[in-house]
Amino acid sequence: MPTTSSSCVYDCIVVGSGNAGSCAALSAKDSGCARVLIVDKCSPDWVGGNGYFTAGAHRTVHDGLHDLLPIVCNVEAGSNLASKIDMDPYTAADFTNDILRLGDGRSDPALVRTVVENSRETIQWLHDRVNMSFTFSFNRQAYLVDGRQKFWGGMVLSTEEGGKGVIAAHQAALKEAGIEVWFDTPVTELITEEAVILASGGYEASRALRGKYLGSEWEQAKVRGTPHNTGDGMTLAQAVGARLTGDFTGCHSTCWDFDAPDDTGDRQLSNQYTKSGYTLGIMINADGMRFVDEGEDFRNYTYAKFGKEVLKQPGGFAWQVWDSRTTPWLRKEEYSDDVVRKVWADSVEELAEKLAADGLWNTTQFLNTMKSYNDAVAAFSQESASTKWDPAVKDGLSTQSSAKQLLLPKSNWALPISSPPFLAVKITCGITFTFGGLAIDPETAGVLLDKTGKSIPGLFCTGELVGGLFYGNYPGGSGLTAGAVFGRKAGIEAGKVGQ
Ligand SMILES: Cc1cc2nc3c(=O)[nH]c(=O)nc-3n(C[C@H](O)[C@H](O)[C@H](O)COP(=O)(O)OP(=O)(O)OC[C@H]3O[C@@H](n4cnc5c(N)ncnc54)[C@H](O)[C@@H]3O)c2cc1C
Incomplete structure (x- = not known):
């Protein structure tokens, strides 16, 4: 030039x-x-x-x-x-x-x-x-x-x-x-x-x-x-x-709306395709398995590496899952009805069935994952009743107690996912920059x-x-x-x- x-x-x-x-x-x-x-x-x-x-x-x-x-x-x-x-x-x-x-x-x-x-x-x-x-x-x-x-x-x-x-x-x-x-x-x-x-x-x-x-x-x-x-x-x-x-x-890559365009951002919805509410819930892949510690650190220290983890999953996608306790805390700009496709269900079984129609192939494992996660959360809160959920600090509310540990922990903000209605959102990997x-x-x-x-x-x-x-x-x-x-x-x- x-x-x-x-x-x-x-x-x-x-x-x-x-x-x-x-x-x-x-x-x-x-x-x-x-x-x-x-x-x-x-x-x-x-x-x-x-x-x-x-x-x-x-x-x-x-x-x-x-x-x-x-x-x-x-x-x-x-x-x-x-x-x-x-x-x-x-x-x-x-x-x-x-x-x-x-x-x-x-x-x-x-x-x-x-x-x-x-x-x-x-x-x-x-x-x-x-x-x-x-x-x-x-x-x-x-x-x-x-x-x-x-x-x-x-x-x-x-x-x-x-x-x-x-x-x-x-x-x-x-x-x-x-x-x-x-x-x-x-x-x-x-x-x-x-x-x-x-x-x-x-x-x-x-x-x-x-x-x-x-x-x-x-x-x-x-x-x-x-x-x-x-x-x-x-x-x-x-x-x-x-x-x-x-x-x-x-590279920098994040959890990104599965339905977003492939090769370009969208000037209207722009950053609203980001899906960063995983610290409030869990993420499950098509095999019905969790694959990251969603509570490893504050969202802004993990979001840029979790896109890569989603890409590694079968088919390169996964779901974020919450229940009625945490859905009110999801950011409106990323999760309001006019921004993202939502799957609602009144039971985990119904949720698994609905996700099966959209790529979840192992519903049994999905239900097992939900159960063992909830069991681990319950065991922790029994042992550490004084630990309170606080999304503004690393609250230590986890899946790991002396009675029960998950192979893949959720280290903070681990609330049970058991109170209907349940919500799932399908995500994939969005690359930000190299x-x-x-x-x-x-x-x-x-x-x-x-x-x-x-x-x-x-x-x-x-x-x-x-x-x-x-x-x-x-x-x-x-x-x-x-x-x-x-x-x-x-x-x-x-x-x-x-x-
Ligand atoms: C969805 C999203 C959200 C983000 N959120 C944040 C955030 O909140 N905070 C933050 O710090 N960072 C954020 N980032 C990262 C941030 O965008 C970048 O770090 C920063 O904007 C990079 O600036 P830049 O000027 O280097 O590149 P860009 O802003 O990408 O500009 C590069 C320009 O070069 C032009 N170009 C390329 N090739 C040529 C050529 N051959 N000839 C002439 N022109 C050319 C392109 O058209 C483009 O306009 C985000 C990124 C994305 C995609």
Whole structure:
């Protein structure tokens, strides 16, 4: 991609109109690049890449409620609501530890340090410069327990209108800054005369590359977001000698509506196809077996790896199952009647029969699984009567007692599933983004040459295309923050090119 055209000259060209690319473009403009251009291969109605499909969740280091109140628009300081919020600080050590422990210590520590140390300042920049409308994420990250909004899982910020709001804010800021966006413009070659910032996402929307790197079963995974992230950035950068790095056998994937489209996200329902209510119930496959510890950790520490587990099941699907105790706690945006196909039944036998018509082939095992789960829960509560169900903490309410243990435990939030009506929802695996990508300098976001490990002059990278940050799993809300952190850095460095 030349940074010149017959009619105009650009100081910086950004490839990709998502969150990371938009941050990079604005930062480049503010850092002295007089003319900045964003190019995207999508049509205008697909602007924003995966950023559009997000829930707008942003993970950041913070000092507790008082630190973030000034930047959120849904709670006022001193209000009655503010007085009912319990929100622990989330320290740099917490954030660092979350990325490292979920990645089994494989993440590049320098990349992690950069994201963590710049996270809070970058959130402030998004608020002040991009005019991002942050909210406290009551619906996703807090439970109302004993009259108090208790936040859990380290992540508290979302945005008004989720990802749609994120991209609308970026578009407005880019327009105001005079940054052009060319759509229907796929980049096919890199010729860096000035600065080029690659922000063209991962390869999750390419069946061929999923098959090549992740394994043939991944060809069947559904795409949760844009159909345009087909690994072009990797190919383009490799052609100029860039180094690949990171987890090429891993990706972010979630429990996803079985009835969602196959190869693309849906701009209307968007993230509502996510099905993250498994901590409130159990998941059972077509063999009638459970296959993960649904209560292993808070949802936002397990959801990004459970898609892979669903894909491994016979047929690549499963059901989430609840009873009347927990169905009222399911998130409306994911489980309301107009969003998902529900199977209701007045008994477990009836439920098994109905699911048999939809792919459950071992109803006997399904009933056995339900019974042994309920027996184990009952044995635990007999032994530990003082342990109370609390979805806002890891409550230790489990299937494991001295009297009875399951081979596959449910470690927290293990309520019986015995009170009709019963509800089941069919799920499959939705792929979000891929973890392997380009090696960058953590300070400058410069793309590294494979041969020397030195930065390629004028070439930078941010967002999903960066490799080495996440391995195997991912703490929810880190992608938008990481893309913004490296986008800002790339923009600042682009401003230095040619000076
Ligand atoms: C359903 C869903 C929910 C999510 N929720 C969250 C969340 O709440 N919080 C969070 O932190 N993360 C979330 N994520 C992850 C998040 O979307 C990404 O981490 C982040 O948006 C990546 O930004 P990006 O700019 O790198 O890529 P994208 O936003 O995907 O942008 C890449 C752009 O590059 C363009 N492109 C590709 N190839 C070319 C080419 N050859 N030429 C020109 N343009 C090209 C694409 O068309 C696309 O517009 C979610 C993702 C999905 C799919």
